[in-house]
Amino acid sequence: MTLPPRLAARLRAARPFARLAPGTLAQLLEYAHVESLAPGATLFREGEISEFVHFVLDGSVGLAAAAEKREGTIIEFFREGETFVAAAAILRLPYLVSAVALSRARVVAIPAAVFRSVLGRDPVFARAMVDVLAHHWRLLVEQLKDLKLRPTAERLAAYLLVHADAPLEGRAVTLALREPRRALAARLNMTPESLSRAFVLLRQHGVSNAGRSGVRIGNLARLRRFAYGASAVPPSSPPRPRGG
Structure with a gap:
């Protein structure tokens, strides 16, 4: 057909x-x-x-x-x-x-x-x-690194940063979490309760709710420092392109 x-x-x-x-x-x-x-x-x-x-x-x-x-x-x-x-x-x-x-x-x-x-x-x-x-x-390699090297809150922060479509450091950005929270928890190898606690912890680093399923990152550079340490080194993989 x-x-x-x-x-x-x-x-x-x-x-x-x-x-x-x-x-x-x-x-x-x-x-x-x-x-x-x-x-x-x-x-x-x-x-x-x-x-x-x-x-x-x-x-x-x-x-x-x-x-x-x-x-x-x-x-x-x-x-x-x-x-x-x-x-x-x-x-x-x-x-x-x-x-x-x-x-x-x-x-x-x-x-x-x-x-x-x-x-x-x-x-x-x-x-x-x-x-x-x-x-x-x-x-796949980035995900394995997250699972082996980062605690839950840092793992969530890294996930949000990868999916934040914002090239300018220091700017606020809002992104939609379109998958159910239970599915997101499974993707990050957490329980739903651990995911909720991780979101609460990220409030200290400028992350807040934005509507029913959105998340606002108040400052990308600040969250990046939390996720990747003092060096603030981002993942080596670029943001996911269409088709890949």
């Missing part, structure tokens, strides 16, 4: 599809379809064979994992304009995680066989996917 032109245009504007020739993009999307998901709906499950590469049109999707006799957790969030689980499709391996809608969401599903075929023929697309996968690797 070919995607409607307006949806194809959404993909054309996002990495890793932005530089594809129109004919190549048409081949990639010829058999793609859109999945509409209610909050809590499962897109695929851990251990299933990867049949699709996914692109978020709207909403938020969480990659979730579970262990026997232990409560599951959220590994990462993906929002509109981002591509996810390409590695499983490229390697023809099962999914390492499940994908769950954290809000109402629409996701484009591109057949893995078509994705691999275009990837093998088009060097521009291959290079774009290298960039996306390299960025995902850096996100």
